[in-house]
Amino acid sequence: MLDDIAGALWLIADPAVLLVILIASVFGIVVGALPGLTATMATALLVPITFFMEPAPAIAAIVATSAMAIFAGDISGALLRIPGTPASAAYVEDSYRMTQRGQGELALGICLVTSAIGGLFGAAILAVAAPALAEVALSFSSFEYFWLACFGLSCAVFIASDAPIKGLIALLLGMFIATIGIDVTAGHPRFTFGSVELMGGVSFIPAMIGMFAVGEVMRNALAAGPAPKLPSQPLKHVFRGLGSVLWRYRLNLMRGNVIGTVVGILPGSGADIAAWISYAVAKRFSKTPEAFGQGGEEGLVDAGAANNSALGGAWIPALVFGIPGDSITAIVIGVLYMKGMNPGPTVFLHEPQLLYAVFISFFLANILMIPLGYGAIRLARQILHVDRAVLMPIILLFCIVGSFAINNTVFGVGIMLVMGVLAFFMEENGFPIAPVILGIVLGPMVEENFMTSMIKADGNLLGFFERPVAACLGILTIVIWAWVLTSGLRRPAAEAT
Amino acid sequence: MPWLDPAPWLRSGRQLLRLLAVPGSLVLYILLADGLGFILTGWLLLMGLLTLFRGGRVLSSAALAIVVTLAVNYAFTRWLLVPLPAGLLQPVLY
Numbered sequence: 001m002l003d004d005i006a007g008a009l010w011l012i013a014d015p016a017v018l019l020v021i022l023i024a025s026v027f028g029i030v031v032g033a034l035p036g037l038t039a040t041m042a043t044a045l046l047v048p049i050t051f052f053m054e055p056a057p058a059i060a061a062i063v064a065t066s067a068m069a070i071f072a073g074d075i076s077g078a079l080l081r082i083p084g085t086p087a088s089a090a091y092v093e094d095s096y097r098m099t100q101r102g103q104g105e106l107a108l109g110i111c112l113v114t115s116a117i118g119g120l121f122g123a124a125i126l127a128v129a130a131p132a133l134a135e136v137a138l139s140f141s142s143f144e145y146f147w148l149a150c151f152g153l154s155c156a157v158f159i160a161s162d163a164p165i166k167g168l169i170a171l172l173l174g175m176f177i178a179t180i181g182i183d184v185t186a187g188h189p190r191f192t193f194g195s196v197e198l199m200g201g202v203s204f205i206p207a208m209i210g211m212f213a214v215g216e217v218m219r220n221a222l223a224a225g226p227a228p229k230l231p232s233q234p235l236k237h238v239f240r241g242l243g244s245v246l247w248r249y250r251l252n253l254m255r256g257n258v259i260g261t262v263v264g265i266l267p268g269s270g271a272d273i274a275a276w277i278s279y280a281v282a283k284r285f286s287k288t289p290e291a292f293g294q295g296g297e298e299g300l301v302d303a304g305a306a307n308n309s310a311l312g313g314a315w316i317p318a319l320v321f322g323i324p325g326d327s328i329t330a331i332v333i334g335v336l337y338m339k340g341m342n343p344g345p346t347v348f349l350h351e352p353q354l355l356y357a358v359f360i361s362f363f364l365a366n367i368l369m370i371p372l373g374y375g376a377i378r379l380a381r382q383i384l385h386v387d388r389a390v391l392m393p394i395i396l397l398f399c400i401v402g403s404f405a406i407n408n409t410v411f412g413v414g415i416m417l418v419m420g421v422l423a424f425f426m427e428e429n430g431f432p433i434a435p436v437i438l439g440i441v442l443g444p445m446v447e448e449n450f451m452t453s454m455i456k457a458d459g460n461l462l463g464f465f466e467r468p469v470a471a472c473l474g475i476l477t478i479v480i481w482a483w484v485l486t487s488g489l490r491r492p493a494a495e496a497t
Numbered sequence: 498m499p500w501l502d503p504a505p506w507l508r509s510g511r512q513l514l515r516l517l518a519v520p521g522s523l524v525l526y527i528l529l530a531d532g533l534g535f536i537l538t539g540w541l542l543l544m545g546l547l548t549l550f551r552g553g554r555v556l557s558s559a560a561l562a563i564v565v566t567l568a569v570n571y572a573f574t575r576w577l578l579v580p581l582p583a584g585l586l587q588p589v590l591y
Contacts, residue, residue: 052577214519221515221550222506393546394565396519397539400526401569405579410527417523428504 001352008356011056012364020053021361024061025068025368029376032069033383034391035082036220039069039271040327040434044212045395047205047335048402055339055354059332060361066328067119067365070271070307071373074111075380078104079230087271087307090279090299097295099231108380109238110245110297111304112373114253118305119366121257122264122312126319127359130348133320137345142456143464145321146449147473149442152323154480156268156438164484166431174439175446177202184444185451197411204334206403206412207419207440211433212327213399214420217392219427230381238377249301252282260306264313268438270326271307278306312362319343319355322445327434330441338406518549534584539566 011017024046031042042065050058073085078095088095098107140148157167180191181201192198246253256278263274282302283292292299314325315332322343324330336343341351348355376383403412423433457463465471506512522542529538543562548555573579 049577214523218516218519221519222512387551389550389552390547390561392550393543393562396522396546397543397565397569400523400539401535401573401579401581404581405573405577408580410530413523413527413530417520417527420523421520 004352005356007353008056008360011353011357012060012360014057017057017060020057020061021064021364021368024064025365025372028065028068029072029372030383030386031065032072033075033084033376033380034386034388035076035080035084036216036223036388037391037395038085038212038216039066039073039087040212040331041216042066042069043328043331044209045398045402047208047331048405050335051205051338051406055336055341056357058335058339059354059358060365062328062332062335063358063361064365064368067115067308067311067362068369068372070311071112071115071369072376074115074304075108075377076384078107078111079380079384085272087275087310089272090275090307091303093293094295094297094300098297098300099233101295102233103295104231104233105235105237106241106245106297107300108235108377109240109242110300112238112370112377113242113246114256114301114304115308115373116366116369117253118257118260118308119311119369120363121305122261122309123359123362123366124312125261125309126312126315126362130316130319130355133316134345134348137320138349140321140345140469141467142449142452143467143470144473146446146453146464147470147477148321148323149446149449151473151477151480152267152317152321153435153438153442153446154477155266156435158480158484163430163432167435170426170431170433171435171439174436175443176439177207177436178440178443179447184448185455197409202415202440203403203406203412204338204440205406206415208331208334208437209399209403210416210419211423211436212331213395214416215423215427215433217396217399218420218424220388220392230384235377235380238374245297246301249298252298252301253305255281256302256305257309259302260309261313263306264310264325265316267317267323267325268434269310270314270328270434271310274310274313275303275307279303308366315358315362319347319358320345324438324441327437330434330437333441515549518546522546530584531582532584534586535581536566536570536586537584539569 027046028039028042031037032039043062046061046065050061053061069085070087073083073088074095076082076084077088077092078099081092081096083089083092095107095111098104153171157171158164180198181189182199183190189199259278259281260274263269263277264271279299279302282299283289286292286298288296288298310326311328314329317323317325318329318333322333324333333343341347399416400413403416404410406412426433453463465474506516522545526538526542540562543566544559547558547562551558570581574581
């Protein structure tokens with residue numbers, strides 16, 4: 001194991017890799033700070049470039065970009081009252097009011113330091129829990145994986161979304177898209193309409209760029225207007241008075257870390273949901289709940305730590321089981337599959353160095369966050385001054401090249417176009433788009449494990465409950481389904497009493 | 498409940514035009530890229546979108562578009578070795 005850690009350090013300590021991490025961090029900060037550009041979009045735009053890199057720098061770049069983008073979302077939240085990424089939305093009211101009171105430096109300082117601490121905590125849990133869980137996962141067979149995938153998808157739709165029906169429709173749409181192409185077991189083409197290019201299936205990267213980047217560009221095309229006015233107070237002494245605030249709310253900080261990591265581990269719920277939940281918990285247990293939403297520092301500490309620790313948490317199921325914890329890790333899993341590395345416990349056996357490289361890049365990125373974040377706060381005015389009317393067409397050109405580059409055909413641009421328009425109309429009508437990506441990534445996994453299991457069990461459906469772990473997971477999943485199905489029946493009765 | 502509940506942007510000609518320009522330019526790219534090549538198509542699309550989004554200023558848009566397109570072209574063909582179509586500029590580029 002020490003050899004592997006040393007090997008991983010060697011992989012990361014390469015000056016070229018360090019440079020990649022630095023550039024990716026700056027990219028993440030800029031994209032995260034700009035309203036309308038999300039952390040997921042930053043990852044999506046990065047993927048075509050990481051596609052041409054070695055696995056270690058590719059993953060390190062994605063880790064650094066997403067961590068920085070989630071923090072940087074707080075900058076425009078505090079200065080403009082517009083969250084830079086959805087993960088900052090929970091406490092934007094508090095941080096903005098602090099700025100109005102002239103405490104903008106303190107608000108941003110809290111966001112920066114709690115983000116870094118949360119990120120480090122999530123990374124530590126990831127480094128401890130993932131190898132331990134992988135030992136367990138090694139004994140899993142196709143039965144367990146089938147149920148795990150079903151369980152993950154059910155969580156994503158029913159627990160993590162506020163409109164379960166819309167989430168379910170989005171998920172099924174994604175799983176349908178995953179069925180296009182050659183059937184994995186029987187080798188029969190499905191839904192290809194004779195198109196040779198569709199035989200290989202809908203390419204993941206163009207689909208993802210379409211959903212997360214082109215859809216957002218379309219939404220921004222509607223919203224583009226004059227740049228919002230920035231408050232004119234100085235942003236210099238970011239760390240002044242920070243120590244006493246953090247010490248006063250040290251328990252909040254710890255609670256935010258734990259809630260964030262746990263929510264991150266749950267499949268389908270990422271940084272934004274972690275921030276909302278920990279903000280709500282902080283308000284519930286606070287001695288001064290009336291300060292929440294009025295510029296209180298307490299919620300900022302909790303939720304600021306939670307959204308960054310969720311990032312590390314999300315990588316746990318992704319690395320151990322190949323089941324993404326949020327939309328960013330869904331993209332990562334898609335990338336790993338394209339590189340011929342199937343995420344799952346076997347990666348821990350065959351390429352432990354790469355895993356330690358992931359852990360190290362997490363720690364490195366969150367330590368790097370303090371100086372880079374400080375610089376970003378000092379330069380916030382310049383960053384937020386970037387004209388989105390100029391940026392959007394350039395992003396679109398980048399999307400075109402990115403989706404072309406994967407297979408070197410214009411067909412990829414076509415896929416991106418269809419998925420982008422689809423994502424735009426889904427978002428306009430309140431459908432979440434993350435379940436679509438989860439469906440595309442996990443659809444083949446559900447199908448393959450189902451077919452393999454059916455062949456092994458000779459068509460006996462009870463085979464899915466014969467192994468103890470599979471039976472537990474199966475029952476848990478069915479309980480979730482039953483609970484959702486009967487919730488409509490229970491609600492009127494509960495209201496009557 | 499009405500079958501269609503139009504969003505505000507459906508009634509605003511300017512906004513609708515800017516919205517449709519995004520998928521429209523992708524369609525144009527798919528149709529033109531192989532014939533014209535990446536540099537010419539990308540330049541035209543970028544110039545059009547920039548002019549539309551910034552509300553005028555054609556010349557500065559054209560200048561910015563050519564710089565960005567050439568930079569993207571250079572990065573992807575030289576560093577990442579993506580064979581972007583050369584199209585009409587084939588004899589000039591190689």
